[in-house]
Amino acid sequence: MNHAYTVTAVRSAERPLLDSGQGDALMRRAAWGLAVVVLLELRSRGPVVGSTVAALVGTGNNGGDALWALAFLRRRGVDAVAVPSGDRMHEVGLDALRRAGGRVAERVPENTALLIDGVLGTGARGGWEPPRVPEGVAVVVACDLPSGVDADTGHVAGGVILADVTVTFGALKTGLAVGAGAHAAGRVELVDIGLGPYLGEPDVLTLEREDVLAVYAPPAWDDHKYSRGVLGVCAGSEQYPGAAVLVCSSAIATGLGMVQYAGPRRAADLVLAAHPEVVAGTGVEGKAQAWVVGPGLGSDDDARRRLAEVIDVCVDGGLPLVLDASALDLVGLKDLGRLRDAGCEVVLTPHQGELLRLADRLVPDLAEGFAELAKADPVTAARRTAEALAVVVLLKGSTTVCAAPGGRTLVQNEGGAELATAGTGDCLAGLVGSALARTSHGGPASTVEKAAAAAWLHGTAGTVAAEAGPFGASSLPSAVRHALTGR
Structure with a gap:
């Protein structure tokens, strides 16, 4: 480090x-x-x-x-x-x-x-x-x-x-x-x-390869699928079914024990066609140890209902939660307060535009001059948001900034402009969720360190995939395996 x-x-x-x-x-x-x-x-x-x-x-x-x-x-x-x-x-x-x-x-x-x-x-x-x-x-x-x-x-x-x-x-x-x-x-x-x-x-701190491999550790000899980590994914919709595939694919590539998918039939069919090992259904029942919600979710009443269901199950079980994409525009202060009171670790994954909307909607005290601050000093912008909302903020950009309440901050610069394409953020959400779901792995890493490990893996996989040929988000999951194993 x-x-x-x-x-x-x-x-x-x-x-x-x-x-x-x-x-x-x-x-x-x-x-x-x-x-x-x-x-x-x-x-x-x-x-x-x-x-x-x-x-x-x-x-x-x-x-x-x-x-x-x-x-x-x-x-x-x-x-x-x-x-x-x-x-x-x-x-x-x-x-x-x-x-x-x-x-x-x-x-x-x-x-x-x-x-x-x-x-x-x-x-x-x-x-x-x-x-x-x-x-x-x-x-x-x-x-x-x-x-x-x-x-x-x-x-x-x-x-x-x-x-x-x-x-x-x-x-x-x-x-x-x-x-x-x-x-x-x-x-x-x-x-x-x-x-x-x-x-x-x-x-600020920056993770190196050995720090990341400690988070995404290979299974021990006596592991079973539940001890290796179970991630719940609530992503995709009738309009954006592919987001579900990208989240699940990247999570599976890290070696999780199980991925549980909750979503509409069209998206579930695509997920199962790509990964028949995924446990798919329309509800959030199951044994997930962390959840990802938001990629491709949309903004209609059904999206709100699905987000609320995931928040309820996380509150009931004290489970870690990744809020990405659509969920960032739907989640409210009351939701974050319930999660905090239940002891849930929450990671928000905005890009700069989403961060500005989030701050304007949920933290109006930050609004004046916040756009200029986010551009000139993303570390301070991420820190202030993390402190105000009592969550970990993973701010995406040319540098990924991961800030925790209290100020602990990690920055990662792996990857390049190849990641500025549709769907790569969905893959990152899956990687963050995978890190959080590894309750019996990953050593003593904190939530913000796990978020930074996901950013390292995402960027490194992007470089690997871009070197192999024409780049698209769907090429990231196989590159994740290479980034972790070198093979």
Whole structure:
């Protein structure tokens, strides 16, 4: 599990070291880590000696890190060039570069093999217009974070220099893990400069493969179908029967013990044609240990009746519930209150538009400025909604944000634009439901961690499916198996 921190937390962690006179040592430590990553990038592409590395150098400590890195690189035979972006540069770093034999130029040389972005640091906010990067530059390495990215939110207000690699110092910043910031950062390399003992609690977390495999664990030798998890699915309608198939298919692909489907005959026939092992009926009776309701449900009186039936059975049994798609527009505050009082864990899975409608309808206190907040800072938007409604919010987008009441938040960036197609959200709902239904598996993972595990699996399966050929949501379930097993 990876941890990311706000700028405030990182600066607080630096303070004891700075107060003890270690400021120069911290900069050189960071710069050496940056230089090592640059050397590895150069070596992967050809000779190091004689290659040109240029750095766009800002006026602050970020520029100082870049200058020291150039000085280290120059001593290894690199033509090291500093290109100032302001009217001054870090004096000690500039002196180190000159003593090493580096040089200063007005613009990036056309023969530059690798460009270091050292213009703006973690304190930068607002729009910025980046300089032109010459076409011949093969690699861009960002110093701490790409210039133009808000280090706390990942928001890009103006221009940004897209990085192939970002070398960040001391701790991963939240803005490198969310939205446009995560996209601009490329591969992120963390350089340890000794902040660990002072960092405290992270702002957001990110699951890795081993965390996800702990949630979707294979069966034990003595398992039976009920101990492996039973998921109830209330999805699909006469108008949208395919949603039921996608939810059930993705849940089955994770290795659940049983999927129970409750829905109209047309949808049930499609589900059974695809998966005869599904237990199908028109009602919600059965042994489900968690429920998914909403995909393809519609908005008519029948949809309301079906949602109410699922809520009743969850309240009676204290069962976890995933509310997705149509259910997000139908559920009321009274429903959520009943579920909360019964001890039911509830996960809402909106995309941004659904989140705005949900907040406007159920949390009017959030309405003013909420649309702008959701766009610029989805982590805070998801957190506020989760806290106000006392539920876990899985906010879908280029970064999936999973926020629990109390503020614990996980973000996942697996997958890409291939998932922006009809039906993929139905598959995600099935994966979330599967994670919640695994009452005897998955170790100590909390509900928000299970939601994040589903987001990881969904994104990873999307990448697998897209690599195999033309992509559609129906190709996701088989890719889920591959993502879990590697086969």
